Amino acid sequence: MARDPSAARAARWRNEEALPHGTAHALGAMAAMLPALRLLVGLLIAALVIAALYFGRDILIPLALAVLLGFLLDPAVSRIKRWGLPRMAATLLVVAIALGGLGGMGAYLTNQVSELSADLPTYQSTIRKKLRNLRNLVKGPSMWDGAIKTYDTVEKEIAVAAGPPERVQKVEIQRPDGRSWEQVLGWLAKISAPIATAGIVLLFVILILLDRDGLRDRLLRLMGGNLHVATDALDEASERIGSYLRMQFIVNVTYGFPMAVGLWFIGVPGAVLWGVLATVMRFVPYVGPLISAIFPLALAFAVAPGWEMLLWTLGLILLLELLSNNVIEPWLYGSSTGLSTLSIILAATFWTALWGPIGLILSTPLTVCLLVLGRYIPSLQFMEVLLGSEPVLDLPHRLYQRLLADDVEEAVDLAVHTIEAAVPERPQSSQHSPATRAADRATAVQGFYDSGGISTLRLVSNHYADVATAEHRLRLSSGLDELLEELYEAFPPPAATRSGRVHCVGARWDMDALAAQMAAHSLALHGYAASHAGQPLSSAIEQAEIAGWQDVRWLVLSVLHPQPQAQVRFILRRLRRLHQQTPRIQVVLALWNAPSHLLGEGTAQRLGVQAVVTSVQELVLRLQQLEAADGAAPGGHVPAALPDDEAERLQALHASGLLQHPPVRLFHDAAQKAAHAFGVKYAQVSLVDRDWVHTPGGLLVADGTPPEQAGLPRDQAICSYVVHDHAPVVVNDVARDPRFADNPVLAAAQVRFYAGVPLVDGKGRVLGSLCILHDALRGISAEELTLLGLMAQEVMAAVQADAAAAPPGAGGTPPLAPPPSPPADGGPRAAGETGETS
Known part of the structure; x- marks a missing residue:
């Protein structure tokens, strides 16, 4: 039973009133001192450690x-x-x-x-000659001679004025020669x-x-009772340190071996020795490479009468340093340690001060251990913040902070970098048309507006009244306006390819207008003739504000208010009264910050609009659906377009033999493993044919359908989007996605969540997908999506292994074929519930 917060506060007030005034004051003072005490205790513990x-x-x-x-x-x-x-x-x-x-x-x-x-004694004459030449060069006339003579004259005058210096007699203490055995003991x-x-x-x-296993068990016991967290921490620490050491060894060898070969060609004596020394000394950060370079440079100086050998040796060392630091190390190390550059330098200084040169060698592995502890132990989370290389603020908070600091240029750089990083890298070939690449950029901009732009506006809305000052509000408003202008110039929309004009307008607030500008830019990138109003609607909504709406087909009303019902109803009544001459205009309500209970079924009908959306992606998809319906109420589902390489993909699928002899048991085991690992109800491996998606051995099948013939039409399968995008597809809420909200197959199975990754053959063609589905809302993290991708790679590796082991034409499973008609009684459900086996 939930407890009333007001009753809890009243009880607390009664308890405080029952206490003496001095006691209550003392308790309040102790509560105020608690953070300072925690800080002092933490500093004391750190000092002891x-x-x-x-x-x-x-x-x-x-x-x-x-x-x-x-x-x-x-x-x-x-x-x-x-x-x-x-x-x-x-x-x-x-x-x-x-x-x-x-x-x-x-x-x-x-x-x-x-x-x-x-x-070495044979090089003495060369060394004397070069040193004599250097001495003569230094003693020769230079631009500083006048200044040096002036300084010497002034120094002599000061010495004369101060009087003659006192003569000091030097005393040298000579120790008697020790015996040989005393010298031996000293060396020992x-x-x-x-x-x-x-x-x-x-x-x-x-x-x-x-005793590796026993030590690991003891460490797990010391780290606490949560065996999952302790195991993950130990595995990550061992993986990061082991990967770092292996990569460092490879990097050092790729530096030392060319060093030895290069010095041998140059003619420096002991080339192998200096190559091995360079390999070993590079294990010592920062100082080691400098020490290892001194010896071959000194020998090159001493051996050759001229300066050519020294210059060639210096050039070789500089070239290897540039290649190693800028090419090989970033390529091999990657994110093996997870430490930031600053934390690595600070850690080297700290451990060197504690343990000397050995501490410098051990600084990176020890700091990696501290980073892992901070990641898995809540009380040490500050270590991950201080030492890690990952951003500690998500994208909306980073944008929000840059705009608060009036650093619009950095905010623009962050936005452009995020968008460009989200554009998939497709080869410049005939398989990927310019339209596909333009669609990729439009999707990347749309994703940034959803994950960064609109989320930043939510932060502005939440902090507008309580913590933001007038100066902060001005910086945010002007900064966001400039940011959107820069993004429009960096990603200009093409000419409109869709019929009908879309106009985006803010409801009441300048942030509503900025959200409308984001929506208009994304719609324009998707081919719509989209425009936006620079200012939000006024409270009275005058006729002049809607003067140019005669050709508007869809009006997108942007609202950031968390309780928008009354505001939306008033605006719609006023707009309909002023705009009766264009009854064909349709209103799409964009509620960017509304609570979930206002977004259920029937919201659009209650508010009198054609659709209600909560994200830029949903807005684009809903308008596509409205356009396909030609003004009617939205319904049906949106099938995925064919990929550019559809012909080659289908040829590879049919040539693979998976349709003729499907590995039902393999696919069924993979589906069950995925369903158990992710805790979902359904999972399946799909093979996307021309018009049919085969799901042999999947957990989502219709009653009475043999496992080898399970499947559904391609235009009703979410995995067709995986094939088109050549990338993972995640649908957190199928009911809110216009592409699948009215899909009969998903509705019959009551699917609300979907996540699928592509099955890619050896030549990079997508044959199908491995997907998980659930009948309740849930999400999937980046790590879980990566794991699902690894499971898909394992499936394809097993398929290729079976194909290599089986003789041509082998296989007892009948060819895949769609059923003659969709099941009439009932829809798909889990194979385990029907008692079917594969």
Whole structure:
């Protein structure tokens, strides 16, 4: 039973009145101090953690290095274990191979160093000559000679005025030569600490590789009772760190190997040594590449009498740095770490201050762990905000903030970048006509207005009266107006291709007029002769405001008010009274900010309009439906257009053999797996033929239909849009989408949600889709849509594997064929409910 909020407030007031005045005042003061106390406690905990990291570095550094090496070596151990070797033997084998490789490389490099050191005395004359030339060049006349002489003269005059300097006698303390065994002990003392650290790291690595599962279980236990969150956190951390280390190794090798080859061609001694050194030193961020470049440059300076070798070596290093930093690293790294550039630099500074050079090497993996903890632990969410590379504000809030800051130029850049990123990349070929590319741009602009523009106007509406000042309102209004003008110039609409004029007008507010301008721009991009009013309707709605409406066929009334009923009724009555001479005008009501209970069935009839829409996409689709109905009440469904490559696609579908011998069991298992994974009622794999969509083994079939002949007409299938768009299609509410709201198949199955991804063959042609459907409203996240796409790829991989394994003409399943007529009794339902099996 719901509790009345007013009763709760009254009870709280009674309790406060019952308390003494001093006690109530003290409780209020404590409540006001609570955020400050939380901040102080957080800072205290952070200080304790940093102190523990600093003073415990002798233990934590070997442990961190061991964990890092464990990430590198564990895939090899797991692979050998799958081959049948026990884990202990696999661990010892991998560690022995790693130590052997390091030992062999160390011996080879030591030999190279010894040979190089033996040749160094032969370069002394060249070094002296070049240094003498540099000294003469520096001593020669220059543009600074006059300033230097003036400074020397002034310095001497000051020294004379100050008096003669006191003579200081230098004393040098000479220590007696130590004995040889004392020198040996000194060297042992210096190398004992690194050797002990290496031994501890080796021991930790072996223990981590041996007891990986046990350590993982203990970490899961320490992270709390939510096993799902803890498992996801560990998996993401291991995946990000492992991917980062593998990619870094590949990047370093692709830098060091060309370095060695290039230095060998140039003639620098020890080319292999410097290539290996460059590979190893690049594991140390920022400082490592500089250190590795010093040695080949110094040798190039010392070896050749001229300067050509030095210049070639310098050019080689600069070229490799440019290629590695600007081409190879962005290509291979991608989003493997998820860290922003600033956070990587700050993390390197922080961990270097704590742990020295080892901290610099471990800075990125350790910061990745902190990022993952911030993503999955609510109390540490600030770490994800501070360290992550993903935007912390969504698109509407980013636009809203740019406009509040009067940074219209950045808002325009953000809008244009978002739209261009949403345009699918289609090859410039005959298969994709200019009309298709124009439709892609129109859809991208429409998507931006829905996800960014209208949502920003909702934020403006929600904050208009409580937090926005007069200056804020002026900035938002003028900034949005300028933004829309820039978008109109960046994405100009083509000439109108549809009959009938559409006029968009705002109801009462300047933000209503801006929403109408967005709608008009999107409609114009879709081929409509669309116009908009620069100002909203006045409260009196004079005749002059509607003077140019004689040829208007559809009037789009834009409203952002959350309770628009009374306002809309008044405007419509006034407009009908003033505009009786054009009775054919139809009104489409765009309620951008209305609550859901005002958007049910019958809303349009109650308000006296032809249609009610809540998004720009719905507006475009509804007008297309009204246009197809030629002025009648909207009804039916809108079939998808044929894709540009329809002929090639159908040829590939028939050549694949899927229609002749459908893998019903494979498709049925894939549908059940998808339905269980996403928690939906229906799922199916569809093959889109010329006029029929085959769904063998799907969970959405009609009573009495064999599984291998399940399907529906193509003009009634949502998956035909997946084929046309060559991209995933998501319909969060089928009842509000004009394309499918009156679809008899979906209505019979009571489908309210749809999400489908394309099934693509090896040459990029869409043969069908893998889709999930549900009889209740729900959404799907980007991660879930990606997972559905991976499942579709698995289906196609299994189909190709079966086709490669089966001989030509094999297969016992009869060819796919549509039933002679649609089922008359009842509509589709889940195969599990009818008792059908595949």
